[in-house]
Amino acid sequence: MRRFKFKRETLLAYSFLSPVLLFYMIFLMIPVVFSVIISFTDWGGFDFASMKWVGLKNYRSIFSGQSSFLHPILTNTFVFAFGGVAISFVAALVISYLISRMRFEGLWRTMFFMPAVTTVVAIGNVWYYMYNPTNGLINGVITALGFRPVNFLDDPNHALLSITAVSGWMGIGSAVLLLSAGLKGIPHDYYEAAELEGAGQFRQYTRITFPLLKPTILFVLITSFIGGLQSFTLTMVMAKSGGPGNSTNVGALEMYNQAFSFGNWGVASAMAFVLFVVIFIITMAQLLIFRKGGVESY
Amino acid sequence: MKTWKKVLSGTVLAALAATTAACGSGDGGSSGKKVTLTLLSHYNGNNETALKPIIEKWNSENPDIQVKLTPVDFGELLKTIMTKQSAGQVADIMHVYTLWGGQLAKSNVLAEAPQSVADDVAQNYPEAAVKGASLNGKVFGYPTEVQAYGLFYNKKLLKEAGYDAPPKTWDEMLEMAQKIEKRDSSGKVLVQGFGFQRGYAGLVDQPFMAMMAAAGSPLLSDDLAKSNLDGDAGRKTMDFYSKVYGKNGITDIAFNTTKGFGAGQVGMTIGAGWWDGSLKTLMKDAYADVGEAPMPTPDGGAGGTMAYTWAYGVNSKSKHQEEAWKFLQWLNTQTDDSGMTPEGKFLLDTFNVIPSRKSDLQSAKVQEVLQSSPSAKLFADALNNALDEQSPAAGMEVQDILYKQIESMWTDQIQADAALKNAHEQIGAKLAEK
Numbered sequence: 001m002r003r004f005k006f007k008r009e010t011l012l013a014y015s016f017l018s019p020v021l022l023f024y025m026i027f028l029m030i031p032v033v034f035s036v037i038i039s040f041t042d043w044g045g046f047d048f049a050s051m052k053w054v055g056l057k058n059y060r061s062i063f064s065g066q067s068s069f070l071h072p073i074l075t076n077t078f079v080f081a082f083g084g085v086a087i088s089f090v091a092a093l094v095i096s097y098l099i100s101r102m103r104f105e106g107l108w109r110t111m112f113f114m115p116a117v118t119t120v121v122a123i124g125n126v127w128y129y130m131y132n133p134t135n136g137l138i139n140g141v142i143t144a145l146g147f148r149p150v151n152f153l154d155d156p157n158h159a160l161l162s163i164t165a166v167s168g169w170m171g172i173g174s175a176v177l178l179l180s181a182g183l184k185g186i187p188h189d190y191y192e193a194a195e196l197e198g199a200g201q202f203r204q205y206t207r208i209t210f211p212l213l214k215p216t217i218l219f220v221l222i223t224s225f226i227g228g229l230q231s232f233t234l235t236m237v238m239a240k241s242g243g244p245g246n247s248t249n250v251g252a253l254e255m256y257n258q259a260f261s262f263g264n265w266g267v268a269s270a271m272a273f274v275l276f277v278v279i280f281i282i283t284m285a286q287l288l289i290f291r292k293g294g295v296e297s298y
Numbered sequence: 299m300k301t302w303k304k305v306l307s308g309t310v311l312a313a314l315a316a317t318t319a320a321c322g323s324g325d326g327g328s329s330g331k332k333v334t335l336t337l338l339s340h341y342n343g344n345n346e347t348a349l350k351p352i353i354e355k356w357n358s359e360n361p362d363i364q365v366k367l368t369p370v371d372f373g374e375l376l377k378t379i380m381t382k383q384s385a386g387q388v389a390d391i392m393h394v395y396t397l398w399g400g401q402l403a404k405s406n407v408l409a410e411a412p413q414s415v416a417d418d419v420a421q422n423y424p425e426a427a428v429k430g431a432s433l434n435g436k437v438f439g440y441p442t443e444v445q446a447y448g449l450f451y452n453k454k455l456l457k458e459a460g461y462d463a464p465p466k467t468w469d470e471m472l473e474m475a476q477k478i479e480k481r482d483s484s485g486k487v488l489v490q491g492f493g494f495q496r497g498y499a500g501l502v503d504q505p506f507m508a509m510m511a512a513a514g515s516p517l518l519s520d521d522l523a524k525s526n527l528d529g530d531a532g533r534k535t536m537d538f539y540s541k542v543y544g545k546n547g548i549t550d551i552a553f554n555t556t557k558g559f560g561a562g563q564v565g566m567t568i569g570a571g572w573w574d575g576s577l578k579t580l581m582k583d584a585y586a587d588v589g590e591a592p593m594p595t596p597d598g599g600a601g602g603t604m605a606y607t608w609a610y611g612v613n614s615k616s617k618h619q620e621e622a623w624k625f626l627q628w629l630n631t632q633t634d635d636s637g638m639t640p641e642g643k644f645l646l647d648t649f650n651v652i653p654s655r656k657s658d659l660q661s662a663k664v665q666e667v668l669q670s671s672p673s674a675k676l677f678a679d680a681l682n683n684a685l686d687e688q689s690p691a692a693g694m695e696v697q698d699i700l701y702k703q704i705e706s707m708w709t710d711q712i713q714a715d716a717a718l719k720n721a722h723e724q725i726g727a728k729l730a731e732k
Contacts, residue, residue: 027652043476044401044405044406045380045383045405046382046383046384046405046407046615047405047406049405049406050405050406066724066727076706089693133550133552134486134487134552134553134554135484143484143486146482147484148485149484149485149486149552151550151552154551154552154709155709155711156706156710156711169545186438217387231348239499239500240373240497241698241702242702243701243702244551244705244706244708244711245702245705245706245709245711246702246706246708257698258379259359259375259380260376260381261376261377261379261380261694261698262401262692262694262695262698263313263380263401263404264695264696265407278527
């Protein structure tokens with residue numbers, strides 16, 4: 001009787017869950033399984049009759065010596081993601097701490113959050129013109145100070161870093177928002193007690209704020225890294241196909257070009273799975289590092 | 299189709315059906331109800347403004363077959379076609395660049411033209427245009443722009459530097475460019491002597507192929523199986539390219555040649571015939587300074603150039619193919635009192651380009667333009683010794699490889715020899731794959 005009751009409850013639970021499960025089936029599972037399958041095929045994207053099974057050929061081609069996927073494309077992806085996260089995270093950590101101690105905190109938070117609600121295309125275009133070597137704002141200042149203009153986006157030594165800086169700047173707002181919320185969750189009593197014990201601002205930050213902010217930091221780092229590794233819009237707007245040469249090309253942009261410009265859906269899917277494995281490993285590493293630091297969940 | 303493909307396509311189609319059911323247009327196909335055809339084209343901005351009255355004329359005369367123009371920037375057109383196709387939002391009519399032909403054929407994107415259209419195209423267009431509008435020997439649509447490349451120069455800037463005529467050889471071109479170039483004390487370019495336009499693969503590669511043709515060779519072998527870059531013409535062209543930008547270049551890569559030429563700040567560049575019409579609109583009175591000349595050659599002898607073709611085709615997945623062909627037949631064959639087709643008038647008025655359809659060519663208006671416009675005549679004559687742009691199945695990848703190697707060379711990431719070697723080997727490998 002008890003067993004029957006359990007079954008009925010289980011069935012009821014699944015029936016309530018079925019719309020969501022169906023949704024995930026259609027929009028998550030089928031596309032994922034489909035992508036895995038097409039990564040083993042040669043396919044132009046539309047006509048199933050033209051699909052050819054090629055086994056591991058697509059994976060072999062992206063790992064071959066002639067392929068630019070591992071280097072410079074994947075290398076650029078790491079530089080872009082790590083660089084962007086480093087800029088946005090460090091800046092957000094400082095800004096959120098400072099504005100939590102200032103008047104009009106909401107106003108400051110809104111100001112820093114503005115880039116996060118502006119479209120990437122608009123931001124990319126504004127920065128593209130600011131970086132312009134002949135009449136851009138930044139070079140205007142540089143030449144006014146008596147220096148030679150810098151080819152921010154045409155010089156392979158500067159191009160990737162220039163785009164990464166914009167990505168980092170864009171990410172500050174959302175990181176500030178999350179870290180501010182995390183700061184607000186720390187009980188004020190701890191600071192009062194520490195102050196009574198004679199702890200200064202720096203000690204309070206390193207002994208109270210930072211340890212209690214770790215779950216939020218973990219969340220910010222993981223989501224920002226994943227976003228950075230998957231990003232391609234900003235690069236496409238500012239450097240079109242990832243040039244000059246391949247100097248700013250990133251994984252997601254290359255996948256997009258392989259699928260939609262060259263009709264190589266198999267190669268694009270294989271690249272997507274390599275990137276998935278990379279993101280998975282990095283995320284696991286982050287979780288492991290934070291778990292060792294005492295964070296059990298976030 | 300194998301069983302796994304059936305299962306796979308069935309599953310995916312079922313999923314897509316669930317998601318696209320709500321997105322259907324409700325139009326009635328070829329059942330006699332009113333249909334709305336979408337036309338995807340790279341004619342945006344001023345060109346869109348010029349094309350719209352033609353489409354509006356058709357729409358007012360054909361209330362049951364309405365045409366809606368969807369303009370897309372050239373650099374994004376192929377991606378838009380592919381993205382829309384994969385999302386099930388197919389455009390009924392597409393204006394396609396024939397370099398994409400191999401790739402579109404591989405994915406069965408374009409429908410084969412009805413026999414009446416194929417016969418009409420075969421009888422009324424020159425061979426190069428028919429070839430451009432064909433895939434695997436079968437006509438897929440109406441050829442429109444057939445454009446050759448030539449030298450654009452600014453007469454005023456050349457005169458200021460002491461030159462009365464454009465260069466005939468590549469060495470002359472470099473020498474003149476150095477005399478025309480002006481910079482300020484910080485090194486910023488004020489007037490560019492010679493520059494290549496940049497921004498996307500076609501803009502860099504097509505002048506390269508035109509220069510290779512002027513040096514006597516197409517980019518690829520006739521059977522599209524090998525790269526010709528390691529030949530004399532390829533080496534000379536890459537060598538010339540290496541002398542324009544980069545550490546040893548005559549000018550700064552950061553200077554925008556396209557905008558600069560329109561602003562009267564560039565001495566010389568390479569461009570296709572259609573650009574003349576755009577410059578006329580953009581430069582107004584200053585257009586009087588613009589001159590055009592045949593492609594200079596390495597030794598000043600008779601050379602060639604490269605020509606590319608655009609064509610209107612119908613989507614193989616369109617539910618309104620019959621209506622789409624009706625519209626295209628009207629656009630490309632229906633002559634008015636002047637003896638010109640709507641498409642012919644559009645090409646002539648918008649780009650100052652001589653249309654390739656025989657009836658348009660024979661019209662009084664075109665003959666008059668050929669007499670009065672040296673530019674239109676120059677680019678029309680250039681087609682006589684132009685090589686067709688080759689379109690292998692991996693055409694876009696071939697262009698991407700060449701573009702990235704040239705850009706890497708221009709930004710001092712690699713030397714000219716390495717750029718040539720890499721491009722030759724990678725293009726060869728890509729062609730062998732397909």
